[in-house]
Amino acid sequence: MGTTITTAERGHVHRMRADASRNRERIVAAAREAFVEYGAEVTLDQIARRAGVGNATIYRHFADRSELIRQVTLEVMNRIVELAESALADTPDAFAALQRFVHGAANEKIGALCPMLSDGCELIAAELADKRVRLERALEDIMDRARRSGQLRPDVAAGDILIALPQLTRPLPGTSCLNLERFADRHLQLFLDGLRAPARSTLPGSAPTFEDLQRQS
Incomplete structure (x- = not known):
């Protein structure tokens, strides 16, 4: 028998995907601002702090x-x-x-x-x-x-x-x-x-x- 996905589970998956998309957008926006402000020497730690995410989140989105x-x-x-x-x-x-x-x-x-x-x-x-x-x-x-x-x-x-x-x-x-x-x-x-x-x-x-x-x- 197949696994039935409930409405609540579908909503949870949707929220997770939406959160991931927002995190990616925040990282890109924060990186752009940091690169312009500090140049190539800016660290991923600085970008993560500006985006309000952890370093692990950056690496989940960018290799x-x-x-x-x-x-x-x-x-x-x-x-x-x-x-x-x-x-x-x-x-x-x-x-x-x-x-x-x-x-x-x-x-x-x-x-x-x-x-x-x-x-x-x-x-x-x-x-x-x-x-x-x-x-x-x-x-x-x-x-x-x-x-x-x-x-x-x-x-x-x-x-x-x-x-x-x-x-x-x-x-x-x-x-x-x-x-x-x-x-x-x-x-x-x-x-x-x-x-x-x-x-x-x-x-x-x-x-x-x-x-x-x-x-x-």
């Missing part, structure tokens, strides 16, 4: 430190893709949509996370191929719309944005990123003003493509 870093990076990249798509869909003014994306993506602190990746900062990872396509499409659509409206200079491309964002959000050596954060919007706006038409200068070289941003084998 090792590298896996946790990878998951944090994937989560950030997912949000950046969703931000680009929502800026395109929900912001009628072309340049305002670009500004919304740039400021929102900068808030994800991708520049602070990049140095932690053991094999370098690859903004477009192979395991995010579908996200890469969505990000490329949404950001290029935002910029095409801004060009057609006469607000965006014609010699910049999406690759210029994706190179600038990590640079503008990377802590300076020997300084605290928390101290510099209050200046971020100021310098992002300076960058955005440089994208506006009419252009005040001629840019050297050509705009980077998404292929240029991928690691060469």
